């Protein structure tokens with residue numbers, strides 16, 4: 001394992017840093033938060049032009065064929081710029097993680113209709129798994145798909161789905177998990193299948209967006225499917241395999257969220273450090289006080305631990321896809337450690353920085369409260385709640401017989 005960046009990776013990082021400074025400086029991130037969704041579409045388009053949106057899609061399918069390590073570096077740069085996490089969520093975790101997975105299991109029709117425009121930033125693609133009955137148990141979705149000749153009829157309801165407004169404005173659709181009841185006597189997860197559902201399909205009924213605590217430039221909404229009819233080509237892979245593909249999609253998104261968290265924590269510490277060196281209390285810079293300095297140093301150590309964890313895991317992810325070197329479940333264990341630690345550390349660093357600033361940290365004069373609210377989304381639920389990451393790690397460490405819900 002060698003963490004020396006190649007010339008190409010250095011170049012991608014450098015051009016992306018410049019692009020972010022020009023296109024999403026902190027003032028614009030704040031403006032986007034204040035304006036609310038939909039996310040301005042010049043962002044995905046710009047990233048698409050750079051070839052880093054859904055960069056891991058293979059070249060033969062129109063992507064850049066980036067490896068996961070390089071895509072993680074991209075997510076880190078975006079996390080550094082957009083600490084509200086809206087752009088990281090929309091463009092990196094959701095579109096890239098799920099875009100790669102959609103492309104892997106899609107028919108040529110869906111690749112042409114959805115993947116190719118999405119990787120140019122012209123359409124939105126995302127994941128619609130969560131239902132009003134719950135999100136953590138991915139094997140228990142109540143939405144259904146029934147076969148009707150060479151079509152499928154989908155019914156059901158999804159909640160807290162990122163990007164519905166964006167998809168309606170830009171065009172696009174979702175990876176939608178449903179129960180196909182193909183193995184009624186088998187375990188529930190073997191009845192799960194996944195389909196591509198465009199948001200302009202007849203019977204696709206979006207709800208009003210939620211008033212979320214953070215990530216305000218990106219919408220989350222529910223939607224209902226009332227006899228939505230999609231052709232056979234919209235089925236991903238095989239009937240009854242949707243649960244397994246979905247787990248792969250979550251892994252692909254989670255590694256990028258954690259990489260985004262690395263950038264965010266770095267930015268919080270860089271900006272926080274500047275503040276504590278300048279701000280004086282009791283006649284000296286507050287950075288001189290152990291109570292503050294030690295918190296900074298401890299966070300710095302944790303940041304470097306997270307970075308190493310993410311880099312190693314992204315490398316493992318490449319080994320898995322390129323060389324079949326690690327079992328998917330082993331990589332999932334590492335990815336869940338990244339997702340859990342990344343979300344936790346981003347929230348913790350924002351929380352500490354808000355305290356260093358005192359009252360100013362509690363206001364929108366500084367970006368730390370925005371980072372706190374945005375990154376909390378990954379701790380409570382987005383792309384899997386923290387406890388669910390612990391379940392994945394526990395399953396791999398102790399064995400399947402220790403899964404608590406079985």
Ligand SMILES: Cc1cc2nc3c(=O)[nH]c(=O)nc-3n(C[C@H](O)[C@H](O)[C@H](O)COP(=O)(O)OP(=O)(O)OC[C@H]3O[C@@H](n4cnc5c(N)ncnc54)[C@H](O)[C@@H]3O)c2cc1C
Nearest residue numbers: 127128129130134135136160161162377381382383385387
């Ligand atoms: C901002 C945001 C964006 C989102 N975007 C999307 C999206 O694009 N697509 C999508 O499909 N979903 C999305 N979600 C939903 C997300 O996937 C769910 O929040 C998540 O899966 C958890 O499901 P839930 O909220 O229904 O909580 P529940 O499943 O009801 O869980 C509630 C609590 O119980 C804990 N818990 C559950 N089971 C166990 C267990 N066995 N052991 C220990 N603890 C347990 C959970 O960790 C959680 O703390 C988004 C969520 C947020 C906040």
